Amino acid sequence: MSHSPERREFLGTLGLAGLLWLAGAAPGSAAxxxxxxxxxxxxxxxxxxxxxxxxxxxxxxxxxxxxxxxxxxxxxxxxxxxxxxxxxxxxxxxxxxxxxxxxxxxxxxxxxxxxxxxxxxxxxxxxxxxxxxxxxxxxxxxxxxxxxxxxxxxxxxxxxxxxxxxxxxxxxxxxxxxxxxxxxxxxxxxxxxxxxxxxxxxxxxxxxxxxxxxxxxxxxxxxxxxxxxxxxxxxxxxxxxxxxxxxxxxxxxxxxxxxxxxxxxxxxxxxxxxxxxxxxxxxxxxxxxxxxxxxxxxxxxxxxxxxxxxxxxxxxxxxxxxxxxxxxxxxxxxxxxxxxxxxxxxxxxxxxxxxxxxxxxxxxxxxxxxxxxxxxxxxxxxxxxxxxxxxxxxxxxxxxxxxxxxxxxxADQPYPPKEIAQCVATRRGRGGEPGKPRPQGVEKFVVEFAGGPLEELDGDAKVTPVLDSSRGEISYVFVERIPGTRRWRVQFDLTAPGREPAELRGFLRLGKRPLTETWLYQYRPPAIARSANAG
Known part of the structure; x- marks a missing residue:
């Protein structure tokens, strides 16, 4: 990777170099x-x-x-x-x-x-x-x-x-x-x-x-x-x-x-x-x-x-x-x-x-x-x-x-999918239910999607989240259209004790029809960060 002075005036701390005789001019040639x-x-x-x-x-x-x-x-x-x-x-x-x-x-x-x-x-x-x-x-x-x-x-x-x-x-x-x-x-x-x-x-x-x-x-x-x-x-x-x-x-x-x-x-x-x-x-x-x-x-x-x-x-x-x-x-x-x-x-x-x-x-x-x-x-x-x-x-x-x-x-990918929505935000916080003590070791995820078929759905549509984690337990799952918008979001808690990362995967569907692209995320428990920073 490069390490470059901000504001991108330079492209990296790595230089350019070289001489090549092919199709070049010999030193001292007529100019x-x-x-x-x-x-x-x-x-x-x-x-x-x-x-x-x-x-x-x-x-x-x-x-x-x-x-x-x-x-x-x-x-x-x-x-x-x-x-x-x-x-x-x-x-x-x-x-x-x-x-x-x-x-x-x-x-x-x-x-x-x-x-x-x-x-x-x-x-x-x-x-x-x-x-x-x-x-x-x-x-x-x-x-x-x-x-x-x-x-x-x-x-x-x-x-x-x-x-x-x-x-x-x-x-x-x-x-x-x-x-x-x-x-x-x-x-x-x-x-x-x-x-x-x-x-x-x-x-x-x-x-x-x-x-x-x-x-x-x-x-x-x-x-x-x-x-x-x-x-x-x-x-x-x-x-x-x-x-x-x-x-x-x-x-x-x-x-x-x-x-x-x-x-x-x-x-x-x-x-x-x-x-x-x-x-x-x-x-x-x-x-x-x-x-x-x-x-x-x-x-x-x-x-x-x-x-x-x-x-x-x-x-x-x-x-x-x-x-x-x-x-x-x-x-x-x-x-x-x-x-x-x-x-x-x-x-x-x-x-x-x-x-x-x-x-x-x-x-x-x-x-x-x-x-x-x-x-x-x-x-x-x-x-x-x-x-x-x-x-x-x-x-x-x-x-x-x-x-x-x-x-x-x-500004965006040149061939955006028209038949499915895109992920537009991933948010994290402490897990648990509002009004109750927040449990330790539980992470809350809120993933937002927009565009595609979501634009045409009513708020009471039977949208189903499909979620999976490589380890741990997913709980407290619900999906809703965000009030005042055409966006939808899925919210869930993840309990994944230990130090290993958890690979998360999810999308929304209506019946058997996928509505969104597949969201992937690598969650690293705070214990990993604390251990790495301590080292």
Whole structure:
């Protein structure tokens, strides 16, 4: 997981790096001038050639990426980096032919590795040669001491150059290891995606491969996608990536990845998402802040290969927790922000506007599992949530994978079910009946659902809750339509003595007809939290 300075100006404390000779320009080659940038000599380029380059790279020993002048880069801290701005007039495609100009990030202590950039036109690629003159910075900035070949850290696409504000507004950014993010339809950045996740939350260190080089092709019009190609490299694997990026009401990305392993990994995460969840109305006991809620995402949604819709509210557990949802041929999954009420956050950074991101497989992913990783955090500056697909296929040296999928950066999932309602709130408190002493060791749950067929039901409809727990006893169950609304809620008590978590599952039905998606929740008794905090 990443640990990133708030307010998402950075994407992680992990850097970018790398040099790649394929389709690049050799040092000292003749340079051309285009849209304010110096370019190397053009060389043939294709995604197939990039794939072969990744295959050959994986067959050779791993070489750590180049870090220019680390003693200087480490002094370019958050504040110093924020004072360094790429000159918009030098943006790639500032005057066409692409409709979305591309600007570039400077190196810094959080992004210390050089990333090679290329522009692709008519089947040929030219390296974009770094020049410190592309950046405005204070006269006394330590960054002025970097060598002339220091290079870029990442890039982003600005809004259409036909907009008057394009120089100050961007919609997608690639920065930090294999991290990238996009703006949602509500005008906000939030959670991030990654090219790959390797050994997240397993014994031993997590591995963060780098996008070592990018190739950027223009989008002829706002209806066309911008094209980006990337080379990934890390100790365990190398890979080639192709991105098609559409600026819609939010952002839609079509991604093809071809991966080649150098060695076995314990947990290979495909289409990984990384987010932040500190606390919400579900777990007010963990709140140590004045705001009612603080989170970029509040739940994991899954559409299984069998057609079931699942909703798992997020937790901030005292110890690392990995939940695995075994499936075959998943239809999609995502980390969503369903709470859109400003009064639930009261924060000027507008968590209620953070995007939801949905992963849509474009081919059969076979057997595997959607895995959710939840780490403890005591602040909003840490991304402590991860979700990804883990294929059942064993990994090892020489094993190759190929995946195609879309990422939808929207306000909600792109294919919401119309035939069932969604879970919109999970609340907890002390169990027992009103007016009577509250028993120890009994937890009360109130789960709310809205939309779908619930909109048409009268308050006296014979709605039945279906509830189950992996351990303990469920009691004091009743269901009702919430007065003054079209929402319904189910309330129940759980008695689960001991220290082990309890896995809860429930939905509402009318007769034999399901009315809602399936609500899942991992309840950790307070004794677990006390024990973990004591340790």
């Amino acid at each position: 051309q001038r285009a849209a304010g940038l110096r370019l190397g000599e053009p060389r043939p380029f294709s995604f197939e050639a990039l794939t072969e380059q990744a295959r050959r790279l994986a067959a050779a020993p791993y070489e750590p990426p180049y870090r220019p002048a680390p003693e200087i880069v480490q002094k370019i801290d958050y504040q110093t980096h924020g004072q360094i701005r790429f000159r918009a007039e030098d943006a790639l495609f500032a005057e066409g032919p692409g409709v979305y100009p591309a600007t570039f990030f400077h190196l810094g202590m959080f992004f210390p590795k050089k990333v090679t950039m290329h522009v692709v036109r008519d089947g040929a690629a030219s390296e974009i040669l770094y020049d410190p003159a592309y950046f405005d910075m204070p006269a006394d900035s330590i960054a002025r001491q970097l060598p002339q070949d220091a290079g870029f850290a990442g890039f982003r696409f600005q809004e259409s150059r036909h907009r008057k504000d394009w120089k100050t507004q961007d919609w997608v950014a690639f920065l930090g290891a294999s991290y990238f993010r996009a703006i949602g339809e509500l005008g906000q950045y939030g959670l991030s995606a990654r090219g790959i996740a390797i050994d997240t939350a397993v014994p031993g260190p997590e591995e963060f491969p780098d996008f070592k080089a990018f190739w950027i092709a223009p989008a002829p019009s706002e209806a066309d996608p911008a094209l980006v190609y990337a080379l990934l490299d890390g100790p365990s694997l190398a890979g080639a990536y192709a991105f098609k990026l559409w600026r819609t009401e939010g952002v839609v990305m079509e991604i093809e990845t071809r991966l080649f392993l150098r060695k076995a990994v314990q947990r290979l995460g495909i289409a990984p998402l990384t987010s932040m969840y500190w606390y919400s109305e579900t777990d007010r006991d963990s709140a140590h802040d004045w705001r009612p809620e603080v989170h970029d995402s509040d739940g994991l949604a899954i559409w299984t290969g069998g057609g079931e819709r699942l909703w798992r509210p997020l937790n901030n557990p005292p110890v690392p927790v990995t939940s695995s949802f075994v499936d075959k041929g998943p239809r999609g999954f995502g980390l969503l922000q369903r709470d859109r009420n400003f009064d639930h956050f009261l924060d000027g950074v507008h968590y209620e506007l953070r995007p939801s991101v949905w992963v849509e497989p474009l081919d059969d992913w076979g057997d595997g599992a959607v895995q959710l990783v939840e780490l403890n955090t005591d602040d909003e500056i840490h991304d402590n949530i991860g979700a990804f697909w883990v294929p059942a296929q064993a990994s090892g040296p020489g094993v190759a994978y190929s995946f195609r999928y879309r990422l939808h950066w929207l």
